[in-house]
Amino acid sequence: MWWVRLNKLIKRKKYTIDEVCILAGQIMLESGAETYRVEDTMSRIAKSYGVECVESYVTPTAIVFTVDDDLITNTKMKRINKRGTDLNKIAVVNHLSREISEGKWSLQEAYKKLIEVHRSTFVYSVWLQILAAAIVSGCFVIMFQGKWFDFLPTVVTGGFAYFCFLIIDRIVQVRFFSEFITAAIIGLISHLLVYYGFGMEIDKIIIGSVMPLVPGLLITNAIRDLISGHLVSGLAKGAEALLTAMAIGSGIAIIIGLI
Template sequence: MNNIRKRNYTIDEICILAGQIMLESGAETYRVEDTMNRIAKSFGAEYVESYVTPTAIVFSIDGDEITNTKMKRIEKRGTDLNKITVVNSLSREISEGKWTLQEAYQKLIEVQRAPFVYSYWLQILAATIVSGCFVIMFRGSWVDFIPGMITGGFGYLCFLIIDRIVRVRFFSEFITSAIIGICALLLVYNGFGMEVDKIIIGSVMPLVPGLVITNAIRDLISGHLVSGITKGAEALLTAMAIGSGIAIIIGLF
């Protein structure tokens, strides 16, 4: 934290950092642009332009003598709604004049460095419960409730492990869906379940990119065609990975 106080930070640096945190946490592009513009204008900038895509941020401030334009590439994206909420709250506090440039930057650094609000084990537990519930929601038998929980929880555990090793989300989702298919088939084959399809459907639901699909539609409605189409393609690729993994296992066995 002492290193942060040794220099003065500019408006564009604060805005880009806020946008980076939000975009990496799964925020819609129009929300990121709006937050960046509001922060800049709250600190006195009059002419501000921002352009955000899922993989890059371009931010420009027009001054009296020069135009300062910066770009930040986004290399990782995930889902952390808590960080989005914190940055939104911070932007409102900045609009109210509560924080200076330096204080706002320090707050954003703290948000960026904060660990994910939910531990891996809590995520696995949630995926386990959700998988069993989805089995029932898709009209599966209560006999398949426990097998669905086992398959979904184990599958999500494998996903977290594989995603850290492979670093390519398509392959981690593909391998995880194949593992889910194998587990479901083994459980039914050994008499611990009745309907393979219901168990598989419930177990893969934690992998379905619901937030990405929602953001894609909201960006398209807001007129952000590039971001909407990009996120839609990302969601389609994820669906193909999940479907391909399951199809291959079903086809082999």
């Protein structure tokens, strides 16, 4: 089993404070945490292990962390290639950092815990995600004052579109391409449902179906980073959210224009 090999590896290698801090920051940043939260967690962990002089600089694509003690100054950088949304991992790392501050875990034990969190898969199954996206799509139709007759068509459209999004995002490793194709699929299915009499208001069906794709977390984090003074990270996340929204809008616009 992988955890048995992991235990043997940890016993052989002694991990340093900066490796533990960078791994914690990497997990949080890849899971969608705000920049200031990542920097605060890394600094808190380092100070819990007796290092007072630490500096961290975090952007959506990289982590730079410096440990400065009386003997040596060590700087490391970690490149972040993928980013997603996993609030459960953020909560686990936050809880672990508080336990480290209380002196509950040694350096090696903390690294082992972080590796387990980093290797863990998404807490929800794919089909549960699709079901949630379908129900959310239908509820948004009602929230935007749509008719109940469009509820079921939107549930079907939203669920199938999110299923396509997961497949395309896994096969094609190109940013914003999966959102663009999924939005085009939503526009096509919505038009067909209304055309054959299974829906009434195509605009409400489209709006409800695209809501699971809307980068709400990115927009929120961008605003919070800007308020906290992290201008580079805030602008970068804002640009990413804007490009995602443009990809969704372009996919819908192309289908509507061709029909």
